[in-house]
Amino acid sequence: MKIGVLALQGAVAEHIRLIEKAGGEGVIVKKVEQLDELDGIIIPGGESTTIGKLMRTYHFIEALRAFSEQKKPIFGTCAGLIVIANEIEGQPEAHLELMDMKVSRNAFGRQRESFETNLAIKGIADDVRAVFIRAPLINEVGSDVEVLATYHDQIVAARQGHLLAASFHPELTDDERMHAYFLNMVRENK
Numbered sequence: 001m002k003i004g005v006l007a008l009q010g011a012v013a014e015h016i017r018l019i020e021k022a023g024g025e026g027v028i029v030k031k032v033e034q035l036d037e038l039d040g041i042i043i044p045g046g047e048s049t050t051i052g053k054l055m056r057t058y059h060f061i062e063a064l065r066a067f068s069e070q071k072k073p074i075f076g077t078c079a080g081l082i083v084i085a086n087e088i089e090g091q092p093e094a095h096l097e098l099m100d101m102k103v104s105r106n107a108f109g110r111q112r113e114s115f116e117t118n119l120a121i122k123g124i125a126d127d128v129r130a131v132f133i134r135a136p137l138i139n140e141v142g143s144d145v146e147v148l149a150t151y152h153d154q155i156v157a158a159r160q161g162h163l164l165a166a167s168f169h170p171e172l173t174d175d176e177r178m179h180a181y182f183l184n185m186v187r188e189n190k
């Protein structure tokens with residue numbers, strides 16, 4: 001299974017490492033033409049405004065919408081979660097508008113810029129290691145979206161069919177179970 005990591009900006013190498021640890025083949029994606037060869041793609045953390053701008057410049061908006069229409073799995077982590085959301089709190093425009101959820105950026109406030117914790121994630125385990133860095137939150141989800149994890153009653157991971165979203169960075173740990181879960185979604189789709 002070939003899993004791409006969108007490499008316009010953000011944490012790319014770390015995702016490749018965990019995709020391979022989970023048994024997939026990781027591909028660094030810089031051009032839209034590469035999407036055809038992929039079975040799934042991860043949109044990493046970084047800075048969502050920058051990633052969104054570069055996606056527009058390099059024609060990834062239309063290409064990833066087409067990718068999603070083929071029901072090929074897409075996993076957005078942190079800034080990547082913001083990029084796939086239908087709505088971003090306080091911003092007139094969203095980016096890919098794929099997943100039926102409303103998100104808030106930098107939702108943990110300054111005092112908690114970054115922290116690490118164990119999370120119970122539905123379908124994975126109750127002790128998945130998660131790193132939060134200026135993380136977003138999911139404020140609202142549509143009826144087709146399944147909540148997979150909460151942190152202090154706020155939604156930090158969710159799934160809608162072939163779309164997966166996490167507020168945190170699963171790639172900054174040695175815990176590959178969230179990547180293994182995504183690889184399973186890709187396997188089911190094939």
Ligand code: GLN
Pocket residue numbers: 044045046047048049077078079080082105106133134135136
């Ligand atoms: N705060 C960033 C944003 O709004 C996301 C942070 C991250 O990806 N670690 O884009």
